[in-house]
Amino acid sequence: MNGPTTTPEDLLAQLVAFDTTSHKSNLALIAFVEDYLRGQGIVSTRIPAPEGGKACLFATIGPDDIAGVALSGHTDVVPVDGQAWDSDPFVLRCADDRYYGRGTADMKGFLACVLASVPDYKARKLKTPIHIAFSYDEEIGCLGVRPMIAEFGQSLPLPRLTIVGEPTSMMVVDAHKGPVRWNVEVTGRAAHSSMSHIGVNAIRYATRLIAELERIEAEMKVIARNDRFEPPYATLQVTKIDGGTATNIVPVTCRFGFDVRSVPGLDVDAIERRVKTYAETVCLPEMRLIAPEADISIVRANNVPPFGVGGESEVVALALKLAGQNKTHAVSYATEAGLFQEAGSQSIVCGPGDIAQAHTANEWIAISEIAKCMGFLKRLGDWAEA
DSSP states (O other): OOOOOHHHHHHHHHHHSSSOTTSOOHHHHHHHHEEEEEETTTEEEEEEOOTTEEEEOOOOOOOOSSEEEEHHHHHHHBOTTOOSSSSOOOOEEEEEEEEESSSIIIHHHHHHHHHHHHHHHHOOOOOOOEEEESOOOOOSSSSTTTHHHHHTTTTTTOOSSEEEESSSOOOOOEEOOOOEEEEEEEBBOOOBBBGGSSSSSSHHHHHHHHHHHHHHHHHHHHHSSSTTSSSSSOEEEEEEEOOSSSSBBBOOEEEEEEEEEEOTTOHHEEEEEEHHHIIIIIHHHHHHHHHOEEEEEEEEEEEEEOOOOOOOOOHHHHHHHTTTOOOOESSSSSSSSHHHHHTTTTTOOOOOOOOOGTTTTOOEEEEEHHHHHHHHHHHHHHHHHH
């Protein structure tokens, strides 16, 4: 039996009201979605976080014996701390043909549209199933979707196609960069600064490593280019640094992190090998002449693969048809699409809202974007029923 139809606006208001900032639980929102789907006669599956406190949700509308199209979105949002909002960020506000609230653009607007489309999908005789795949912790490295993807082909069906509804202004995005992050810790030997010759200055060797990273970055601007992106090359940045104890002590430790935004085809493993080789063959031999205990640790902290799919793919053709467009786009921000693609599900990124509004104070989504997304999802239902 079908449950009552709920408008995307009503659903968006309810979704925004859940404070699902990444450092908090999303379970209340997941329970809300479960109840909503249950009211539509749809059974859903929770995929709990290994550490508890959060979960993904997966559901199928239509036949359960064939692979279908997944509508993928994350439930977490970024913090509002330190931002000057004109209204409560967790209370939806409508003004100037916009909906304001944390997550409206990134990406609860898409989640609301998906849920609002459920009664329509349920009423159809779908030949191709439509899957709902909601994740957590996307904002801190696309972490939460991984346990769900690990269940594809096991307890969950592997979707044939995946549409990731990140804010693209409903343009079809078939490529994006991928962030890879490393943490580096340099350990030297402390000494009085007047006796620096018996110490090993960790900051000095950290800066030498950073200089090597700058050389790598300069090379990437030449060899790792893709003119579809802005900027049209892979980027490398040192994003944080901390070291030293006092101005009269040779610093014994220095820690820094660096980030590569890779384009499809870039060998990030080669970058890591080069940095480690430089540390082991240039820095450490000098450091250990004075301090045998000196060390350099280089650890990859996170890896979100860059995403790229050929123009002949089924999901690209489908998304262009549903969006009424004839060309695809590339973006420099990252999504979960690359992880779905690696798992064997052809993926695309297309969703309502402007990425320029994501993470900002007074985040908003245009009402017209909600309408465009609802039209896209209705046409998906037509296709899945044909």
